[in-house]
Amino acid sequence: MAARIHLSGIGSEIKYVAPYPGHKTTSQKTKLMNAVAVVSGSLRAQYIFDFIDRHTDAAKSQTLRTTGGSPSSENQLSTIRLNPTPTKPGPQQRRYVNKPNIKGKTVLVVDDICTEGYSLEASRAFFEAAGAKVILLSWLKTPGRNDYRALCGTTPAIKKPFHKYIPTSVKEKIYSNSGNVINPNADTEIAEAYTKYINWDWPEGLA
Template identity: 40%
Template sequence: MKQNLKCVIFGDRHVIQDDDYLPETEKLIQFLINKNIKVLILSNDDDTEKDHRILLRDKLRQKYQQIDWYIADRNETIHKPKAEAVLSPLKQRDITASETIYIGNSDTDMKTAVNSKILFLNATWYGQQTDYGFQLETPKEIARFIDIFCLREHLWAYEIKDGDLEYYALGIYGTREEKYDYSHDARETAKFGRGHPDFWIKYLLSAVYFSGLHERIDYIAPYPGHKQGSTSVIEKDTIITFAKCFRKSYLSDLIERHTTSNKSAYARYNQQSLDHLNQLNTIKLNKYPINQKVGKPYTNCPLKKDKTVLVIDDFCTQGYSLETSRLYIQKTGAKVILLSLLKTICKDYERIIQIENFLPFQNNYLNNSIQTKKYSFSKYLIDNNAHQEIRAKLKEYDNWNW
């Protein structure tokens, strides 16, 4: 079994104190050791004048000999928040940044994680000092996060990579088969914001992180709902939190629905056929989307030749929505990576390979002169066991314990 998470870094004094939280913090450390995860602790000061810190450090070193403790200015250890403070000890162990997470609380810890491009878990049991990272209130919550989202054997169940088409899905959507019964919860999340939204978006984003996709993108954009002016119900705040960890930008209004599209479920019920035009003729790109960092629209279009956008949709049936976003964004010169939570069972992905000319930043009304290529569902189902892990993790999510 491939282990995606190989190392956890602690930020020392703002996470580990000799007080009522220490027993649970030690439980977290032992949990990581039992999972064969390397534990590093980074400190900027040597506490030579603070006897209680020296005693705590000696106590933990003696009890957990697997821990490596790095103290700035000792043995050429570099000060945080420089990236090398983290990357150097990781390199010594042949561990990459995307195989690591950082647990901290201080502004210095946050900057260290961001500078080294490592996912930051904000340990807030001593209070919140920064709004970066996924906020977790107890060591037990961090252990739960790691166990459910980081210790996974399966990242993607469905994958197409063919030239400038790159698409991934976590699992298969099939409400009529028991082995895909998580599909009901995913649908509640995607359509109504019910079910377990936090689970699904973190399950998706952790796959982005451990697969290294975050290293290749500049922006994240959601695909809108079918109604005119609608936005995605996928958790915006969680995506923004993730994006900030890696200095990426979330473009919530990049893809705009200018006209209500026919809903695929209703079309199937009424025996109506839909194709790519249902999406191509109802969306356009916003040339000046909101820059989340300043809360105002960009003054210059952020999409250009050297940029890559990660587009997230809830479900993919035949790829009409994702293909539309791909063509519109690629028309600007930017690259695209496509994601959905789930891929509908037994439905081939239909790629557009030829289309009449159009302008991405305005309403278009294209005709049927579209050529497509089908990608067999079974051929691109790369992991037949991902559904088992999704079922188990979702079930465990509400009732996780040590």
């Protein structure tokens, strides 16, 4: 991933790197996000693991779908904020005394899996409200027929990105993912390949 970022040319723009938090306030950093810290170092960017604060538990999109609910931007917007005193990079784990000055700076937000983009778009809304430029990155995009939903506006506007926020309505622009799926069986094939991988029986002498 670091190589792709460097070759794309966006690496020179990035000043801060922020992973998107888990769905619970008690969620721990994933191993993938530990790798993001290494990528940040290669970019000479400040990796702030708790820049995005999950102040309230949010329902997982998959859980909402399987229980008859519907994922939404509001589910993310109303449960995160920017952390006014995040942890500085380094072994001493000191906290910022004042809010990091990100106005005009570029922040790279990294999430593990993107389905419809609600998490990434919520983070973009908060960072842009703080005056930052934002680049969104996910490790994987689900191969199903879920389109990407970009936020075009929120009501009320986010005026205090370091505080809790409750939207009353949002505007979205849909970017078709389903219309660009070349292999409609990709999700099934990936699931089958994963099942074969985890059940792999190594030949004798190679285990």
